[in-house]
Structure formats: structure tokens, C-alpha cells
Amino acid sequence: MxxxxxxxxxxxxxxxxxxxxxxxxxxxxxxxxxxxxxxxxxxxxxxxxxxxxxxxxxxxxxxxxxxxxxxxxxxxxxxxxxxxxxxxxxxxxTSMMRGLQLRNLIRLRLQDVAEQLPGTVGFVIPDRFHLVYLEFARADNALGLHETIGSRIAMASTAAGHAYTAALDDDVGDALLIEMERETPEAAKLLRPRLEDNRRFLREHGYVVACGLWSPHINGLAVPLWSPQYQTFVVVTIGLLSAMYDEKRLHKEVAPRLLDLGAAVGSLLEGGDGELFNNRLERKALPVPNHHNKMIKTEDTNELEAGARRPRSARSVRARDGRR
Structure with missing residues (x-):
């Protein structure tokens, strides 16, 4: 290359x-x-x-x-x-979205979690200093966030953005922050003091939380995943009412479910170019929980074996294949 x-x-x-x-x-x-x-x-x-x-x-x-x-x-x-x-x-x-059949499978995974937690569950992709919802799901009784497909959220003030920037290689993340300081300095002020703590927490636990940044009434949790299709990190995230889910409850009750979701979506992304997406759209159970405080990553295989996946340690973007 x-x-x-x-x-x-x-x-x-x-x-x-x-x-x-x-x-x-x-x-x-x-x-x-x-x-x-x-x-x-x-x-x-x-x-x-x-x-x-x-x-x-x-x-x-x-x-x-x-x-x-x-x-x-x-x-x-x-x-x-x-x-x-x-x-x-x-x-x-429309033509590009029609080819992303894996979105249908991802939406089902998001809905599985949304039926368990009263918040908005999303699958987002980065766009400059924002992230864009490619898919989302929420339960009928969900309160708080009401994002839709195509909605843009700021990196600096959301759990998804903090997870994405924490997953990048240090030099890449630092360069992105410098650009953010030039163009949107107020946003950068929110991110910079939290970046190192986010990186450390992500390495140790596999997810990032952000409480009250976007709104004092919303707390969020997010898991970054490497996408072979987009050659960048994408993020699964959830926003919940802070009155119902404080930070302690996020760690105890929400994090395990989002890590499972990350494992399932990661498996779909890894197999996104295989036959699965040409001839069938199935709904499979989420993988068996297997939490060892590691970041969810996917292996180099085209098989969809969500139940057999193990959480992998955090890998940031590298040249050639985007991993380390």
C-alpha cells in the first residue's frame, strides 16, 4: 500500500x-x-x-x-x-445506504438493548467534529434523547464522541483535538481535560461514560469498535435520563449490556462483506456475557460467531490495516 x-x-x-x-x-x-x-x-x-x-x-x-x-x-x-x-x-x-444491508442486523441488535433499557441506543459514525446516527432504537417508554437516523451529535459533549477520540492513536487524537481547538475552541475545552482519563478508562474497561455534558439531564455510555468497511472507529452508544441512571448505575447495569452489544455489532462489522449479507438477514441472540474489563474488538474472520467471541484489548488506528 x-x-x-x-x-x-x-x-x-x-x-x-x-x-x-x-x-x-x-x-x-x-x-x-x-x-x-x-x-x-x-x-x-x-x-x-x-x-x-x-x-x-x-x-x-x-x-x-x-x-x-x-x-x-x-x-x-x-x-x-x-x-x-x-x-x-x-x-x-440512497444508493449507498441500500448497499449497507448490515444496518438491518445492527438495528435488531440495538432494539434488543432498547427493550431492556429506557433510553436511546445508537450506532454512529464520525464526521469531522461530529458523529452521525446510522441506526438507532428506543423502547416505547423511552424518555430523554430522541435522535433519528442522520442526526448529528457533537464529539466534545457526548459519550460517543469521547469514546471515539479515546480509541484513536494518541497522535491522531491529539491532532484532531488541535484542529477542533482552531475551529470550535469552546467544544475543545470540554474534551481536552477529559481525554487522557477517557483513554485510560477505555483501556481498562472497554467503554467510556459522559455524564451531564450534552445536557444535565442526560448521561451516556459508549463503546468504540473498529469498522473494516469504513476504516475508522464507529461507536455504539446509549443516552439515559440522569435522574434514573446515575454514574454508578451506568457502570453496574448499563455497561455489561453495551459491551455485549459491542461484541455483537463488532461481529457483524467483521463479517459485513461475507455471504451473510447477500442472502439472509437473521436475528441471532446476543453473545453470552464475558466481561473481563477489556475493550470489545473483532477478529480477522468472515464467520458470524457472536457467542464465541471474546472481548479484546483496545487497538487504535494504525497504518495499512488500521490496527495495532
Whole structure:
């Protein structure tokens, strides 16, 4: 694998790439910044609103929205003098999601946990300084968080974000934090003082907690997993009302279930390219609990043997295969 591929494998998104440096064309990076402003198919934004959201000059935004409209990524609404997501962007995202059949299996695993705990259980993937819900589940009586597929949550103020940054190699995580300090300094102030403790706790226990950061009424717990499909860490996480689940109860009652969930989802991710996802979608029992205060990781096999998996020690992203 060439140097370029090795560099990208190290964390999936290099901090220098995020800043538009190196060999990443800045205009492409900025175009994606514009598209990220549209959270949901119904979002309607003008150039000034987009400029305020992504921190780009209005003149730059105007040129980008004009180009993206010609490409079909955006649609201009003359009556409102605003833009919305265009048919090309919708078609592209729909095509990509249709291929992710493992999401159906993951959703079933999340629902298993949601039926046991009155919170919102999610499967999220990183996007710059945020994470995006690819799947979620909640019980009918769940209170508190009400995220949906496509919802974005901040890394700095959520258990999922703290788990993700703690799982990265130290140098990669530090570089990401430096970029966060440049672009969103207030968010970085929440993360920096907790990063080392999160790394240590993750190595020892396999999960991370964050209590009252996003809201004083919400406590969260999250387990990071290496995804061969995305070549980065993804996270399974849960948010619960702090009045019902204090930190002690998170460790005692929630952590074992999230670690089991991590083992099950990790097995699905590892086998994501196998025949299982071409010809059947089954619902299997969660793996037998086997907690030894280790981080959940997956082995190099295409077989789905969740019951036989053992929790593995934490591995951060490395060049070539993203592991160590």
C-alpha cells in the first residue's frame, strides 16, 4: 500500500486533510462543508445562513451553491431564495445506504438493548467534529434523547464522541483535538481535560461514560469498535435520563449490556462483506456475557460467531490495516 493510503488508513480522516492542507483540494472540502449544513431533506437555507453555519465567506458560499446547484446536489427555490438538498445528493445517499444491508442486523441488535433499557441506543459514525446516527432504537417508554437516523451529535459533549477520540492513536487524537481547538475552541475545552482519563478508562474497561455534558439531564455510555468497511472507529452508544441512571448505575447495569452489544455489532462489522449479507438477514441472540474489563474488538474472520467471541484489548488506528 502506498504512502497516501497508509496515511489515510491511520485515522480515516487526517487532521491536515480536514483543514484543507496537503493534497486535498480545498474547494472540494468546502463544498462538502456546504452540504453538511443541510441536516435533513427538508432543510432550506440561504447563502447567509450557510455562511454562518460553515464559517465560509458569503462570496465563497455563493460560488459553491451555484456550482452544486448545476450539479444537482442542491436545488434553488426562487420563492424562498433558499436552497435545499437536490436529487443527485438524495440519489447518491440512497444508493449507498441500500448497499449497507448490515444496518438491518445492527438495528435488531440495538432494539434488543432498547427493550431492556429506557433510553436511546445508537450506532454512529464520525464526521469531522461530529458523529452521525446510522441506526438507532428506543423502547416505547423511552424518555430523554430522541435522535433519528442522520442526526448529528457533537464529539466534545457526548459519550460517543469521547469514546471515539479515546480509541484513536494518541497522535491522531491529539491532532484532531488541535484542529477542533482552531475551529470550535469552546467544544475543545470540554474534551481536552477529559481525554487522557477517557483513554485510560477505555483501556481498562472497554467503554467510556459522559455524564451531564450534552445536557444535565442526560448521561451516556459508549463503546468504540473498529469498522473494516469504513476504516475508522464507529461507536455504539446509549443516552439515559440522569435522574434514573446515575454514574454508578451506568457502570453496574448499563455497561455489561453495551459491551455485549459491542461484541455483537463488532461481529457483524467483521463479517459485513461475507455471504451473510447477500442472502439472509437473521436475528441471532446476543453473545453470552464475558466481561473481563477489556475493550470489545473483532477478529480477522468472515464467520458470524457472536457467542464465541471474546472481548479484546483496545487497538487504535494504525497504518495499512488500521490496527495495532
Amino acid at each position: 502506498g504512502r497516501r493510503s497508509e496515511r489515510l488508513s491511520k485515522q480515516g480522516m487526517l487532521a491536515s486533510d480536514l483543514a484543507g492542507e496537503g493534497d486535498v483540494i480545498q474547494v472540494v472540502s468546502r463544498a462538502f462543508d456546504v452540504l453538511r449544513c443541510f441536516e435533513g431533506h427538508e432543510a432550506r437555507l440561504g447563502n447567509l445562513e450557510i455562511s454562518n453555519r460553515c464559517g465560509l465567506p458569503r462570496s465563497t458560499v455563493s460560488r459553491l451553491t451555484h456550482t452544486l446547484t448545476r450539479m444537482g446536489q442542491l436545488v434553488y427555490l426562487p420563492r424562498d431564495q433558499k436552497y435545499r438538498i437536490g436529487p443527485s445528493a438524495v440519489a447518491m445517499s
